[in-house]
Amino acid sequence: MFRSAGEHRAAAAWLPVLLCLLGPVVDAHAQDDGATVFSGSLRLDYFSSSRDLDNVRHVMGASTEIKLLHSFSSDERVNLEARLSREDLSRDNRDHSRLINAHWHTRSERIDARIGQQKIRWGKADGINPTDFFTPVDNTVLLPSESDRYLSVPAVRVDVQVGRTSSLSLVAEPDFTPSRLPRPKTTPVSVIEERPSGRRRPQTGMRLSQAGENLDWSLSAFHGFSTLPVLSFTGTAADGSPRYLRYYPESDGLGADIARNFGKWGFRAEFAYTKLHAENGRQSVASNYFLVSGFDRSIDDWNFNLQLLLRYAPDYRTTNAFENPQQQFAAVQNAVIYNQQKRLTTGMTTRVAASWLHETLQTEVLGIIYLDPTNYLIRPLITYALSDRRKLIFGGEYYSGDDLSFFGSLKRNRTVFVEFQRFF
């Protein structure tokens, strides 16, 4: 992904008009001849606040997504999917282009291979997935769907069927893609960012999974880097100002998950141990055990989902343990980003979803709460299908909690949003 600055305001003002006019034209070119499937969408968005903690209000954006699936044969295909965005039509520096998928996929009787840009999602829990080691998240993107936040990565993935219902997945990621976090634009300190060289040390992982006979489970292992940054105090400059390094620590992960139905109840649990390595005396965060576990139940057109969150960091150090105020400042930032305020972090998530009018109207409310200190997110979402090709989405995000808590630190990002989608 890249961002480019430019004088595009005049052109940007015409973008929504252009997108609407383009609708019938692109419909004519949307193609599905069996071998090639071409489709996409045009999206217009309004957010009452950006997600960048920059106090930018009333953001109107436009984007288009294009998807091309071409099959060379029944066993070989390419999948291309990209998004072009002008995230804020009234301001500069808000252009995005992003590859959502760009991979070649081939298969034989027992082996699937995917090479290229792809999403690698391992977790089975709802919304919070500690075993998604390979999945960076864009927490700043101004699009309403949760799926828009998960980023793809360049990777080689080979799935080998090892039993009737089990398979082994091997993944190598020869580059590193960090998560995107909201950051105030006027940072009060100078920070140097250091990204790991994936080419020098590719990230690797494997996952043994089984699906079937009323039981799904998996075991996974990962070696690579945390997608979240750690801030480390590195010293004082000649002018006396503190210098910091933002780096992505080396990480090893072990994961396991299980999904099973008990009658009409669906049970899921996902567990990961993540070991974070501190390098060369740099500040770090504590390795931790993270469990997400809960039930969901459907009753008529309603679905109820409840999960408990439990994270234990045995080597946790309170931020007050750092005597140096600069180190303490960095430790506080790290505690917020990694949501590591205590040795034991507890919380829960709940999602209540319902569909109406033969799925024309879909509603849901997602709530995530962490305890001690209490901080939470409430996210209502309403989706109304105007037709098979046009959709309206209304929603909001309400963050609450102490300023130095995970969700409390995002209070400036409280927002309501509307999106119009036109599919072709």
Place this chain on the structure above:
Amino acid sequence: MIRWGRRCLTAACFALLPLPAAAQQPDANDLMRGNFYATKVSGFTGEITMTLINGRGEQRVRKMSVRSKLKANGVDVAILTRFRQPADIKGTGFLQIENSVGDDDIWIYLPALGRTRRLASNNKRDSFFGTDFSYGDILLPTVEKYRHALLRTENVDGADCYVIESTPIDARTRDDSGYGRKLTWIDSRSHVERKVAYYDTNNAPLKTQLVFEVREVEPARRRWTALRREMTNHQTGHRTLYLFDRFDLDPSLQDAWFSTRRLEEQ
């Protein structure tokens, strides 16, 4: 295990023997068994269009590719559905492996999330992707879950039919299906239903299904398929048309095609 064995035996009998002759005094349970097995083709691939029409005549269209295989017990089926339309759910896959002696295995693949998720077992009364068909209307419940009585014979669109009244054998089946009773018009030749009238748990008319273009697609096993169905909900005025744009018998489908690995291919 005994129950499963009995089902296999029954399935084998219906696969090998001719269906009961229409002119005799047939037993209602036998007729419903014949109805249950009449559409159990060994395997097929197809393209389906489902058109949802509300009381104002506004239409929504869902297109899907379907692949289905009868399991070795001759009763349960594995079915993989992939949505082609509408665009916002294009590529979404749905895999259901029936289990008549336990809970079905059901997974959904959401391409936008890049993730396969196991779903909790559905109630048979739940709507099939927002249509007027319920899951229980698409994958018929086993005969033993209802009491059946032969009421009369009637002609529907030129086909001689037996009219069978079915009532749930217990409250659990009634609540799971959402039906207090149903009337089925069974074609005496094919044993495929030509019409079904559903009544809610208060015995009020709920839905009517009409069945058209019934074809014998697997003559060696005397198996049939209805290429067109229409379900009308009398209480909401909403109706759904279910049409096979393409139906290809394919007994050679492998079990491996019905796996989460295949579900994740768009």
